[in-house]
Amino acid sequence: AQSVAQPEDQVNVAEGNPLTVKCTYSVSGNPYLFWYVQYPNRGLQFLLKYITGDNLVKGSYGFEAEFNKSQTSFHLKKPSALVSDSALYFCAVRAFTQGGKLIFGQGTELSVKP
Amino acid sequence: EPEVTQTPSHQVTQMGQEVILRCVPISNHLYFYWYRQILGQKVEFLVSFYNNEISEKSEIFDDQFSVERPDGSNFTLKIRSTKLEDSAMYFCASSEARTGSNSPLHFGNGTRLTVT
Numbered sequence: 001a002q003s004v005a006q007p008e009d010q011v012n013v014a015e016g017n018p019l020t021v022k023c024t025y026s027v028s029g030n031p032y033l034f035w036y037v038q039y040p041n042r043g044l045q046f047l048l049k050y051i052t053g054d055n056l057v058k059g060s061y062g063f064e065a066e067f068n069k070s071q072t073s074f075h076l077k078k079p080s081a082l083v084s085d086s087a088l089y090f091c092a093v094r095a096f097t098q099g100g101k102l103i104f105g106q107g108t109e110l111s112v113k114p
Numbered sequence: 115e116p117e118v119t120q121t122p123s124h125q126v127t128q129m130g131q132e133v134i135l136r137c138v139p140i141s142n143h144l145y146f147y148w149y150r151q152i153l154g155q156k157v158e159f160l161v162s163f164y165n166n167e168i169s170e171k172s173e174i175f176d177d178q179f180s181v182e183r184p185d186g187s188n189f190t191l192k193i194r195s196t197k198l199e200d201s202a203m204y205f206c207a208s209s210e211a212r213t214g215s216n217s218p219l220h221f222g223n224g225t226r227l228t229v230t
Contacts, residue, residue, distance in 0.1 A: 032216065034218055036221075041223075041224075041226075042223055042224075043118075043205055043221040043222050043223040043224050044157065044205065044207075044221040045221070046218040046219075046220065049216060049218055051216040088154065090157060097169075097170050099145070099147070099161075099162025099163075099164070099169035099170030100145060100162065100169075100209065101147060101159045101162050101170060102147075102159070102207075102219050103159065104156060104157040104158075105156075106155070106156045107154075107155070107156060107157075
């Protein structure tokens with residue numbers, strides 16, 4: 001069965017510093033991986049996805065993620081954090097089931113301080 | 115950009131009452147989903163729906179829950195007899211395609227259900 005794990009409940013970063021939000025996955029076969037962001041009292045917004053091809057995926061708002069097959073990881077990164085990046089971030093894997101549901105990690109709260 | 119819309123944004127109901135949560139998926143999408151999130155925690159899958167039938171459901175989606183696409187645009191989640199533990203944020207999502215697809219799910223802003 002497919003699953004993802006986010007080992008950090010919270011990540012604290014100073015504005016202007018690089019940020020990394022970690023995600024590891026467990027799938028049999030090729031994974032379809034996604035990152036979503038959730039702002040307070042809002043739905044989940046799609047940031048980026050990895051399907052095949054280049055291991056470095058670029059997405060919305062200057063975010064990127066690096067797929068590493070040997071480490072089964074898909075960490076979210078941004079070179080220079082903004083205070084407005086503070087939010088809840090979810091890693092997800094697409095299940096190879098009839099419904100094609102997304103399976104989410106437990107979420108990481110990112111706090112960027114000025 | 116087209117988006118998934120959900121109504122109401124907040125629903126308060128008494129234990130044992132029936133509630134219907136409504137969603138309008140993106141118009142050319144074919145696959146529909148309901149998820150729930152309890153108090154900013156993990157986002158849990160409830161059910162997926164395609165071609166007017168349930169494709170997959172989780173253990174949470176018991177006999178108290180049902181889904182329906184009553185017309186060409188709406189997608190509803192009904193909870194027959196609400197319990198206190200049903201209090202959560204309920205998200206509707208839609209997708210162009212399913213398994214093996216690179217299409218992301220697009221989520222609505224959610225309905226906050228409070229059962230008293």
